[in-house]
Amino acid sequence: MHEWWKEAVVYQIYPRSFCDSNGDGIGDIPGIISKLDELQDLGVTLLWLSPVYPSPNEDNGYDISDYCGIHPDFGTMEDMERLIAEAKKRDMGIIMDLVINHTSTAHPWFQASRNVESPYRNYYFWRKGGKHGKLPNNWTGFFGGNCWEYDERSGEYYLHLFAPHQPDLNYYEPRVLEEIKKILRFWLDKGIAGFRCDVINILWKDSLESSPKKLILTGSEHYLSLDGTHNILRQLRQIIDEYNAYTVGETVFVDTKKACDLCAPERHELHTVFGFEHMECDQKIVKWLKTSHHWGKFMETLAKWQNEVPWNTIYLENHDQPRSIPRFGSRRYHMESGKLLATLLFTLKGTPYVYQGQEIGMDDFDFTSMAQVRDVESINVDKLLKSAKIPSTLRWKMIRATSRDNARTPMQWKNKLGAGFTSGTPWLGINSNYKTINVEAQKNDPNSLRSWYKTLIALRKENPTLLWGDFRLLEAGDTLCAYQRVGEDETLTIVLNCCDQMQQTQYTGDVVLSSYGSHTFNGALLPWEAVILRGE
Ligand code: ISL
Numbered sequence: 001m002h003e004w005w006k007e008a009v010v011y012q013i014y015p016r017s018f019c020d021s022n023g024d025g026i027g028d029i030p031g032i033i034s035k036l037d038e039l040q041d042l043g044v045t046l047l048w049l050s051p052v053y054p055s056p057n058e059d060n061g062y063d064i065s066d067y068c069g070i071h072p073d074f075g076t077m078e079d080m081e082r083l084i085a086e087a088k089k090r091d092m093g094i095i096m097d098l099v100i101n102h103t104s105t106a107h108p109w110f111q112a113s114r115n116v117e118s119p120y121r122n123y124y125f126w127r128k129g130g131k132h133g134k135l136p137n138n139w140t141g142f143f144g145g146n147c148w149e150y151d152e153r154s155g156e157y158y159l160h161l162f163a164p165h166q167p168d169l170n171y172y173e174p175r176v177l178e179e180i181k182k183i184l185r186f187w188l189d190k191g192i193a194g195f196r197c198d199v200i201n202i203l204w205k206d207s208l209e210s211s212p213k214k215l216i217l218t219g220s221e222h223y224l225s226l227d228g229t230h231n232i233l234r235q236l237r238q239i240i241d242e243y244n245a246y247t248v249g250e251t252v253f254v255d256t257k258k259a260c261d262l263c264a265p266e267r268h269e270l271h272t273v274f275g276f277e278h279m280e281c282d283q284k285i286v287k288w289l290k291t292s293h294h295w296g297k298f299m300e301t302l303a304k305w306q307n308e309v310p311w312n313t314i315y316l317e318n319h320d321q322p323r324s325i326p327r328f329g330s331r332r333y334h335m336e337s338g339k340l341l342a343t344l345l346f347t348l349k350g351t352p353y354v355y356q357g358q359e360i361g362m363d364d365f366d367f368t369s370m371a372q373v374r375d376v377e378s379i380n381v382d383k384l385l386k387s388a389k390i391p392s393t394l395r396w397k398m399i400r401a402t403s404r405d406n407a408r409t410p411m412q413w414k415n416k417l418g419a420g421f422t423s424g425t426p427w428l429g430i431n432s433n434y435k436t437i438n439v440e441a442q443k444n445d446p447n448s449l450r451s452w453y454k455t456l457i458a459l460r461k462e463n464p465t466l467l468w469g470d471f472r473l474l475e476a477g478d479t480l481c482a483y484q485r486v487g488e489d490e491t492l493t494i495v496l497n498c499c500d501q502m503q504q505t506q507y508t509g510d511v512v513l514s515s516y517g518s519h520t521f522n523g524a525l526l527p528w529e530a531v532i533l534r535g536e
């Protein structure tokens with residue numbers, strides 16, 4: 001079926017870091033509105049906003065204190081309504097971030113639930129501890145460490161799989177899901193196009209028993225992709241379908257089988273999921289331990305998802321991951337490898353996601369110490385490593401390679417102080433390379449990375465083979481990858497030279513596009529060149 005969201009090109013906005021309209025150093029909704037023309041020019045059709053709700057910002061908005069409001073830092077509800085309307089005028093839809101595994105401790109539900117007698121008590125998981133400060137169970141959380149916090153007022157602990165300020169909601173209490181359904185309608189009635197559902201496959205906990213598994217994420221067998229979650233998703237999907245809206249679930253620790261259980265069309269749960277397997281190819285056990293990146297393994301993983309999941313999301317970056325060029329490409333061939341990664345993004349089968357700044361090749365942060373880092377996860381991990389007596393140089397090396405702040409530095413619009421992001425002091429340091437890497441410098445340059453994104457987006461929109469054609473892997477090597485998209489009356493062959501050297505290959509065909517702009521092809525590829533060929 002050719003549903004509308006399959007033809008979408010999604011652009012993820014991290015609002016704090018996108019565009020600041022009033023000089024307080026924090027990106028905001030009027031700032032986003034001021035850039036809609038630029039986004040339309042790029043060709044994207046759906047904008048996913050990371051959370052813009054009221055929040056104490058312990059985890060930059062992923063700790064929500066009011067699901068039906070707008071954080072004053074970002075503007076007002078009128079601004080939000082204007083954004084939806086202005087986007088619509090440009091044929092763009094808005095996807096909101098739906099964070100319903102947990103709220104903020106500042107949410108009125110949680111505040112009420114601290115009272116043992118309150119009707120809200122059961123909205124969260126409250127448990128007594130054992131003797132001598134023994135916690136209710138031995139689970140460990142996503143940001144490292146245990147996941148229970150003691151509350152003086154009620155004399156019990158509450159469960160938090162993320163930061164202590166993010167208490168998990170208890171879906172055993174039926175009123176919780178009713179509240180969530182109201183929130184869905186509230187936003188859908190405002191005309192949004194759908195939701196990106198935060199850590200959505202961990203909603204249901206089957207028990208709070210301790211786990212014999214002593215490894216990473218102890219206890220996760222009690223909440224990863226369980227039947228209770230599937231059941232909740234089916235209920236939410238009924239509302240989504242009433243509005244012909246779209247959902248993408250952020251689903252942690254899923255293989256292709258589990259992904260299918262969450263998004264196969266006949267199951268009526270999510271439309272699509274974000275899998276992590278390809279993003280985990282360069283890690284050992286946990287994301288803070290990086291290993292080198294190998295294209296062979298990466299491409300094989302992508303191919304597995306292409307072959308086994310009915311409709312994929314294609315992404316190489318988001319607000320939780322380091323930037324893609326230094327990670328999968330080459331610093332030496334910055335622009336060239338950026339173009340190759342873009343080619344991969346738009347020629348695989350699925351709905352592509354571009355993360356803000358990816359289209360101009362933004363780089364990881366250039367911070368020199370922990371003092372510049374704001375990410376709660378990095379700060380936690382640094383503390384944990386410190387308590388394990390890991391020396392500071394090694395700690396910094398790990399944080400530098402994996403910190404979520406790598407992707408969160410402000411958007412680089414112009415070569416001027418504040419990078420065109422802000423006229424004030426930015427909430428997070430701007431990368432000093434804004435002087436050369438910025439939207440203004442690339443916008444009118446036909447050879448820029450941004451122009452390459454535009455070209456590919458335009459091609460994908462008009463080419464049915466790129467949209468609907470079957471995927472067929474030809475080669476997944478550490479320096480050369482090739483695959484085909486097989487359409488009804490044409491076959492496209494995509495060849496990627498994933499290294500700093502020139503390479504002679506066996507591939508032939510008419511050039512549809514080459515990232516070096518060449519019109520002829522005799523099988524030889526320049527460093528990081530990507531070509532799309534017609535014919536086999
Ligand atoms: O980062 C991860 C994989 O590399 C995962 O551990 C996972 O994406 C994650 O931590 C869940 O992320 C989401 O929920 C968090 C929030 O901090 C993230 O920004 C959000 O994307 C808690 O709401």
Ligand code: CA
Nearest residue numbers: 020022026028
């Ligand atoms: Ca602002």
